[in-house]
Amino acid sequence: MGKRKVRKSRTNISSFLFKTLIALSIVFLISFACYVAYLTVTIEGRLSQRKWSIPSRVYSDSEYIFPGEKISKQEFVDMLRLRGYRQYSYRPDRPGGYWTGKNWLEVYLRDFTYPQRRFEGFRLKVVFSRGRIRSMRRNNRPLNLVEIEPVELAQLFGPQKESRYLVSYDQVPKYLIDAVVTIEDRRFFEHRGIDWRGILRALWVDIKHRSVVQGGSTITQQLVKNYFLEPKRSFVRKAKEAIMSVIIETLYSKEEILEMYLNEIYMGQKGGVSINGMGEASRYFFGHGVSDLTLGEAATLAGIIRAPNYYSPFSNPELAKKRRNLVLEMMLKAGKISREEYDKALAEPVVPSRTPSPIRKAPYYVDFLKRQLEELYPQKVLTSMGLKIFTTLNPYFQVSARKALREELSRLEKEYPALVTKNEDQPLQAAMVVVQPKTGAILAMIGGRDYRYSSFNRAVDAHRQPGSAFKPFVYLAALDKFTPVSMLEDKPVEYRVGGKTWIPKNYDGHYHGRVTVRTALEQSLNAATVNMAMEVGLNRIIDTVKQLGVKSELKPYPSLALGAFEMTPLELARAYCVFANEGQIPYLLTLRDVVNEHGEIEEKRNIGFKTICSPARAFIITKMLEGVVQYGTARRLKSYGITFPCAGKTGTTSDYRDAWFAGYTSDVLVIVWVGFDNNKNTHLSGSRGALPIWANFMNRIKKRLNPRPFVMPPGVVKIRVRVNVDWPPPWQRPTSYDEYFLKGTEPKPVDYGGAGRSGIRDWADGIWKGIKDVFH
Amino acid sequence: MSFTKVNLSIWLRYLGVLGVTAVFLIIVGCSTSPLYTPQPVPQPRKYPYPPASTGKGPTPEKGIATNRENVVIVSPEESNQPSPVVDDSSPQHMASLELVDVGRRNIEAGNVDQGISMLERAISLDAYNRRAYYYLSVAWLKKNQPSRALEFAKKAELLCQGRKRELKKIYLLERDIYLRMGNKDKADMYQWKADKL
Numbered sequence: 001m002g003k004r005k006v007r008k009s010r011t012n013i014s015s016f017l018f019k020t021l022i023a024l025s026i027v028f029l030i031s032f033a034c035y036v037a038y039l040t041v042t043i044e045g046r047l048s049q050r051k052w053s054i055p056s057r058v059y060s061d062s063e064y065i066f067p068g069e070k071i072s073k074q075e076f077v078d079m080l081r082l083r084g085y086r087q088y089s090y091r092p093d094r095p096g097g098y099w100t101g102k103n104w105l106e107v108y109l110r111d112f113t114y115p116q117r118r119f120e121g122f123r124l125k126v127v128f129s130r131g132r133i134r135s136m137r138r139n140n141r142p143l144n145l146v147e148i149e150p151v152e153l154a155q156l157f158g159p160q161k162e163s164r165y166l167v168s169y170d171q172v173p174k175y176l177i178d179a180v181v182t183i184e185d186r187r188f189f190e191h192r193g194i195d196w197r198g199i200l201r202a203l204w205v206d207i208k209h210r211s212v213v214q215g216g217s218t219i220t221q222q223l224v225k226n227y228f229l230e231p232k233r234s235f236v237r238k239a240k241e242a243i244m245s246v247i248i249e250t251l252y253s254k255e256e257i258l259e260m261y262l263n264e265i266y267m268g269q270k271g272g273v274s275i276n277g278m279g280e281a282s283r284y285f286f287g288h289g290v291s292d293l294t295l296g297e298a299a300t301l302a303g304i305i306r307a308p309n310y311y312s313p314f315s316n317p318e319l320a321k322k323r324r325n326l327v328l329e330m331m332l333k334a335g336k337i338s339r340e341e342y343d344k345a346l347a348e349p350v351v352p353s354r355t356p357s358p359i360r361k362a363p364y365y366v367d368f369l370k371r372q373l374e375e376l377y378p379q380k381v382l383t384s385m386g387l388k389i390f391t392t393l394n395p396y397f398q399v400s401a402r403k404a405l406r407e408e409l410s411r412l413e414k415e416y417p418a419l420v421t422k423n424e425d426q427p428l429q430a431a432m433v434v435v436q437p438k439t440g441a442i443l444a445m446i447g448g449r450d451y452r453y454s455s456f457n458r459a460v461d462a463h464r465q466p467g468s469a470f471k472p473f474v475y476l477a478a479l480d481k482f483t484p485v486s487m488l489e490d491k492p493v494e495y496r497v498g499g500k501t502w503i504p505k506n507y508d509g510h511y512h513g514r515v516t517v518r519t520a521l522e523q524s525l526n527a528a529t530v531n532m533a534m535e536v537g538l539n540r541i542i543d544t545v546k547q548l549g550v551k552s553e554l555k556p557y558p559s560l561a562l563g564a565f566e567m568t569p570l571e572l573a574r575a576y577c578v579f580a581n582e583g584q585i586p587y588l589l590t591l592r593d594v595v596n597e598h599g600e601i602e603e604k605r606n607i608g609f610k611t612i613c614s615p616a617r618a619f620i621i622t623k624m625l626e627g628v629v630q631y632g633t634a635r636r637l638k639s640y641g642i643t644f645p646c647a648g649k650t651g652t653t654s655d656y657r658d659a660w661f662a663g664y665t666s667d668v669l670v671i672v673w674v675g676f677d678n679n680k681n682t683h684l685s686g687s688r689g690a691l692p693i694w695a696n697f698m699n700r701i702k703k704r705l706n707p708r709p710f711v712m713p714p715g716v717v718k719i720r721v722r723v724n725v726d727w728p729p730p731w732q733r734p735t736s737y738d739e740y741f742l743k744g745t746e747p748k749p750v751d752y753g754g755a756g757r758s759g760i761r762d763w764a765d766g767i768w769k770g771i772k773d774v775f776h
Numbered sequence: 777m778s779f780t781k782v783n784l785s786i787w788l789r790y791l792g793v794l795g796v797t798a799v800f801l802i803i804v805g806c807s808t809s810p811l812y813t814p815q816p817v818p819q820p821r822k823y824p825y826p827p828a829s830t831g832k833g834p835t836p837e838k839g840i841a842t843n844r845e846n847v848v849i850v851s852p853e854e855s856n857q858p859s860p861v862v863d864d865s866s867p868q869h870m871a872s873l874e875l876v877d878v879g880r881r882n883i884e885a886g887n888v889d890q891g892i893s894m895l896e897r898a899i900s901l902d903a904y905n906r907r908a909y910y911y912l913s914v915a916w917l918k919k920n921q922p923s924r925a926l927e928f929a930k931k932a933e934l935l936c937q938g939r940k941r942e943l944k945k946i947y948l949l950e951r952d953i954y955l956r957m958g959n960k961d962k963a964d965m966y967q968w969k970a971d972k973l
Contacts, residue, residue, distance in 0.1 A: 064901060066874075068867025116890050145874045438903040439896060485847045516847075582934055584927060604889070607896050607912075609927040615934050667903040706868040708904055713934050722848040747847055 039240075040247050046228070047252075052164055052263065052276075054386030054597070055157045056373075058366055059150040060393040061441075061592070062114070065126070065133060066145045070703035072131045073105055080107060082151050082395055084287030086353055095121040096288035103128050110288065112149040115390060115593040115601050119147060131703075151395045154366040156373075158383030161272055165279035166386070166597075167290050169259040175295045176278065177258065178336040179302035183327045185219040186334065189254055193220045193245035220245040223261045267301070268308040275308075285313055287353030295341055296348030299327040313352040321350045362398050364447030364457045365391070369590050376594070376603060387602070388595040392441035394434075397701055401432050401444040404697035409449060409674075411692070418683060421676075428682065430674045430693060431458035431569050437577040437669045439607045440586025456677070463552065463566035464673060468507075468524045468633075469651025469660040469686065470563030470572075472579065472621050475521050475529075477544040478536045479617050483745050484518040484624055485721055490528035495558045504530040504562065507633075507652065507685070513726030518739070521624045522632030523728065524650065526562050533561035547612050548575040548585060563651060572662060573671040579625065579647070580664040582713060583618040584609035615713035616742055622647045622710050623740045631733040633687055634661070640695035644707040648694070650686030657681065659689030663698075665707035670694055717746040872902035876911060883915050891915050906935035906942070913949055922956040929953060944973045 063079065065071060071079070077087075080098055088097045091106060098107035105128070109121040124146060127134045136143040155163055181188045187195050195218045217225065224244040229237055248257060266274060267281035275284050278301060282290045285304075286297050293301070303323035304311045313320040325346060332342045369391060373382055381387070409430055413419045419428045427449060434444035447457030456462075475482075482488075490512040495502045504526045506512070511527055512519075520528035533541060538556035545554060552567045554560060567575075570588070578585045587608045594603035625647035628634050633650045648663030659674040659682060674689040675682055682689060712718065722736040741747075879894030892915045898908040913928035929950045936942045947970035954963035 064871060064875075064897070066867055066871035068870070116887075116893070145871050436900060436903070438899055441900065582931065584931065601889075606892060607899070608924060609931070611927065611930065706866050706902060711904070711935065711937075714937060719849055724848070747849060 036243065036247065039244055040251070043228070043244060043247055044251065047260075050384070051227075051260065052166070053158050053160060053162065053384035054164055054166060055155040055162075056382050056385065056387035056389055057152055058154040058156065058369060058389045058391060060153055060362075060391060060395045060398075061443075062112075062150045063148045063394070063396070064145055065136070065148060067133050067135055067142075069133050070131055071128075071133055073100065073103065073126075073128045076105055076126060076128075076133075079148060079396070082399075083149055084283070084353055086287055092123070094288075094292045094294070096292045109146075110149060110292070113388075113599060115595050115604075119149070150390065151361065153362050153391070153393065155273075156370065156382045156389075157273060158380070161274060162276045163270065163273045163280050163284075164263065164276040165283055165289075166263050166277065167259075167279035169255045169262075172259075172262060172278065172290050173293055173298060175331075175337065176262075176290060176293060176298035176301065178331055178334075179299045179327050180262070180278075180305070181219070181258075182330045182334050182336060183302050184222070184305060185217075186330075188219050188258070191218060193247075193249035194218060194242050199242075217241070218245065219261050220248055220257055223257060223264060224248065226264050226266065227260070265305055266308060267304055268312050285352045294348060295337065295345040296324065296328075296350070299331070299345060300324040300350055303327045313350050317350050317352075324350060361395070362393055362445070363451040363455070364459060365393055365398065365442070365445040365590070367447070367455065367457055368445060368460050372591055373594075386597040388593075389591065390593040390595070392436075392439075392443065392589050392592055393445075394443040396704060397434055397444040400700035401434060401446050401697055404693055404700055405430050405432055405446050405672075406449070408693040408696050412674075412684070412689065416683065421680075425453070426676060426678055426680075428674065429454075429458060429677055430672065430690075431462060432673075432693065432697070433459050433569050433573040433671045434697075435573050435577060435588065435669045435671075436667065437580035437586065437664060438667065440574075440577065440588045440609075441607075442588055442590050443668070454677075458673065458677075459569045461568065462673070462677075463568055464658045464675065465565065465653040466563040466567055466572055466660060467651035467653035467658060467686070468526075468563060469649050469662050470567075471521060471524065471529055471561070472625060472649055473545050473548065473575065474533050474536070474541055474561045475517065475624065476578075476613065476617060476621050477541045478517070478532055479620060479742060481536055482517050482532065483741050483747075484516065484620065484739055485723055485741075485747065486517045487514050487725075488517055488520050488525075488528040488532050489513070490515050490520065490525045490727075491531070492527060493531055495530070495534075497557050497559070502558065504558070512728075515725055515727055516723055518624050518627055519725065519728060519733070521649075522627045522733070524628075524633045530558050530561045534558060545575070548578055550575060563653070569671045569673045572660075573669060576662050576664060576669055576671065578612050579618050579622050580666075580669045581609065581618075582615040582711070583611055583613040585612045614715060616715035619710060619713050619716055620740050620742065625649055626710070627733075629663070631728075633685075634663070634691060636687055636691060637663075637695055640692065641699055642695055644702065644705075645709045646698075646707065647710070650691060652685040652687075655681050656683050656685065659684045659686045661686050661690035661694045663694050665698075665705060666710060667705050667707060668701070670697060672697075712740070715743045717741045717743050719746055721747070866902075869902045869905065872898045872905045872908065875901065876905060876907045879908070879915075880911050883911060883918065888915050888918050904935055906932050909935065910942075910946060910949070913946075913953070917949070917953055917956065920956070922953045926950070926953045926957075940973045944970045947973070 065076070077098070077100065084096065085107065086097050088099045090099060092098055092108040095108045095110040098105055100106075104125060106123060106125045108123050109119075111121045112119045122138055124143070125137045127136075136146055157163070185195065187198075198218065221241050224241050225231070228244060229241060252260075263277040263279065265278070266276055267278070268275045268284070270284060275281050278290055281301055281304070282288065282293055282297070285301065286293065300313060300320055300323075303320065303326065306323075310316060311320045311323045328337070328342055328345050331337045332339065337345070369389070370382075373389065377387075409428055413428060421427055429449050430446070431448065432444070432446040433442065435442055445459050447459045447461075448454050490506070492503045492505075492511055495504075506526050507524060512523075512525060515523075515525060515528055517532065519525070520532065538558070538560055541560060542554045542556060550567055550571050552565055552571070554565055557564070574585065574588055587610075589605050589607070591603065591605050593601055593605075596602050626645070628650070629637050629642070629646055629648050634648050637646070637648070644665060646663055646665045648661060651658070651660030651662070657675055657679050661672045663670055672690040672693045674684060674693070718738055718740055720736065721739045724735070875894050875898035879891045879898060882888070882891030882894060892912065895908045895912045895915065898905050899912075902908075909928045909932035913925045913932060916922075916925035916928060929946055933943065933946045933950070936946055947966045951963045951966035951970065954960075954966060
C-alpha cells in the first residue's frame, strides 16, 4: 500500500514536471514566436521607411570653359583639384583623373546630374597656349564649350552628424563587393544570416579569454548590430543579433542586405562628422565615387572596415597599405582576382585625396544660404532628406576674394601698425560681396576675416554707415533738377538739426567754391552734396533709396545725403546694381535649384528685374562714377593696374569708422567694407582701406571677365563741353571733356554762342548772335 | 572844294565808320563774353586752400539748374544716338552664343525651364548678349509671366539700338507682352514703333 502510494506520488510528480515542462516550453515557444514576430515587425517597419538621414549637399555653380578663355594649365589643374580630381602619371582610365603634358592636359570628366539634365563624363583634351585655352577636343573632335561640375560647398547635418552618400548595389564595382565579402564574411552568399562555424570559433576564443574578445559576426549581423542595436557587447545582445539576422535574411535578398551594409558601415571620422557608407568613404578618401574606384582603392576601403581610424590612409598610410595587401592576397586566394590584377593593384600607392574641407570654402555664403533654406524647409528635412542644393557661387571668385581680402588686410596692418589691436578677438575686419549685376547672382561673399574666429557675417548683418558710398543715390534723385554741369556751391552752410547747428565739412577740411555736380561727386564733396540734396528735397531722396530695397530707417536729416544712416554691405550691393544694370534692380540670388533625391526640382530661382529708373539716368550716374575712378577719389585704382572700363565710389564715415569701396564693370559689381566691429577709428579712408582690396580682387579675376564700355542708352545726349570752375585745377582734371545729359536737359548751343568753335563761320555766327542779343 | 578838304571828309567818314564798327564790335563782344573773352585761367591751387566761398552764387532756377557763364559747348555736334553694343568676338561672347543656341532650341522643343536656365547661363558669360535677353523674354511670355518678360524685352531693346531688324522683332514682342498684360494702348504704340522701322 505504502509502496503503491509512493509510486503513485512519484508518477504524479513526474507527470506534473513533464506537464509543467511542456507548458513552459509552449509558453516559451509562444513568447519566442511573439518576440520574433515583434522583431520582424520592427525590422520591417524600420527598413520599409527611410533608412538613413542623408544630409543635404550644397553645390557651387558649375563653370564653363571654352577656347580662348584666359585659363592657364596650372589654373585648370587647380580647378580640377578643387573638385577632387587626381593626377595620374598615365592616361586616366576612369573618371575623376587627369594627366598633363608640356602644354596640354587630358581629363576624364565625371558624370554629374544637374537639375533636369545629366552630364555624361568623357575624356577631354585641353591644349594651352600663352595662358589661354587654345583648343578642346573630345575624341579628336573640337569642342566650343564644356561645363565643369560644381564644387561641393557643404553638407547640412542633423544632430547625428553622419555624412553619407548613398550608393545602389548596381553602382558598386564587383571588386569592391568581392573585397568586402572576402575580408568580412567569406561565406556571406552561403549562410542564412548566421555562420555557425564562425560563431563557434569566436565562442571558443571568448571562453579561452573569459571575455568577449572576438566576434564571428556575418555581414548581416554587423548590419543588425550597427543599425538596430546598442554597441555594447553582451551575450544577450549577441543572441538578439543572431535572431534579427535570420529574420533579415528571410525578409531580404543577399543583394539588398549587402547594399544596406555598404551604405551603413562606419568608415571613419572627419572632424566632428562621421563617414558612413562606402559612397561617402570613397569620396572622402579618394575624391571620387565608388564606380571610379580602382581595385587597390576598393581593397583599401574593405580593409578599413575592421578599425576605421586605425587603418585610415590619412593617419596610418603604412598600416592601411598592409591591410590592403592582406585583402588583395585573400581575394587572390579566393580566386576573386587574377594574378595580373593582384600585381597591378599591389603596385598602386595608397594616396588619399586631399579634397579641401567644405567648411573652409565659403562658410559665410553657406550660412547665408542656410537662412534662406530654413524659410523653405523644416530643419529635419534639410538634414535628412538628401536634397541637392545648387547655388550661384563661383568657386574661383570666392577663393580669389578670400585671398585678396586676407592679403590686403595683412598689408594694411603691416603698413599701419596702429591697426593691430591688443585685443586679438577684435581685429580689423572686412566684408565683401561680389554680385553679377545683370543676373543678381551673388558670386562670392566674405563675411569676415576668419570664420574660425568669428562667424558673424558682416556682409549680411553688419549695419554700418555707408558714408560717401551713398552719394550716387542722392545724385540719382537730383537728376530731375541738376545736370552734371550744373553749378553747386561748395561752401559752409549751417543746418539746424534737432536744435543743434550742423555744418557739413569736406574730407580735406576745405571748401572749394563753385564746382560742377560732376566734380562734387567725383571729389566726394560733402558740403556741395548736402547743399544740392537740400534743394532736391530729402524726402525725394528717401523715396528713391526706398525703391532700391534699402530697409534701414531713413530720416530726413541733411546728413542723410552723406550716408549717415546704417545699411548692410549686401543692401548697398543690391542698390548699386541699379546703375550697373541700366536702371533695373535685380533680385539677388544665392539659391538656383533645390533637387530632391529622386532628381525632381523642388525649388527654382530665376533671374528677375524691376525697373527703378530709366537706363539714361543710370548711365549718367555711371559716367560720373567712371569719373570718380579716372579723376576723383578712386583715381588710385590706375596705380593698381585697373585700366579696364569701370565705375566706383569710395566711402568714409566720420571718425574713419568705416571704409568702403563700391565698384563695378559691365559684368561684375563688388562692395568692400573695412572697419572694426567695435566702431573704433581705423584711420583709413575708403581709398586707403577698401579700394586696395577691390583692386586686388579685380586683378585676380579680370582674366575671367569681359569688361566692356558702358552702353549709352536712348535718351542721353553727349556734348563736348568746357567748364570754368573754381576747382579742381586743370592739371587734376581736364576742363574740356565729353559730358552726358538727359535728353532735353542739355545746354543749348544758342545759349552760349557756339563758343569754342574756330574759323570765320564761327566768328560770323558769334557776331550775328551778338547783334540779335543787342536788338532783342 | 579842295582836294585836301575832300580827302579829310573821306578820312573823317572812314574814321566814323571805323568808330561805329568798333563800338558795335565792343557791344557784340560784351554780349557774348564767353566767346570772345579769353577763358579765365584757373588759378593754381594754393596751399592751404583758399578761404571758404562767400556763397553768393546764383540760386538755381526752377527746373534744371543751369550755369550759362561757366559751361561752354566745345563741340556743337551733339550725339544723341545711343551707342550700339558692338558684337565682339571675345571668347566669352562666342561661348555665350553657344548657350543661347541651346536655350533657344530647348524653348522651341517645349523645355522652357531648361531653356531659361541655359539663357541665364549665357548672360552670366556675356552680360551684353542681347539675344539671350530676347529669348528669355520669349520664354517668360510662354510661361505666361508677361511682366517678367517685359523686363527682359526692355533690356534686349536697349542692347539692340541701331539694329533695325532686331529692334523691330523686339518691338513686336513688346507689343505681344502688352497685349497679354491687357494694355492695348502700349501694344498699339509698340506696333507703331515696329511699323516705323
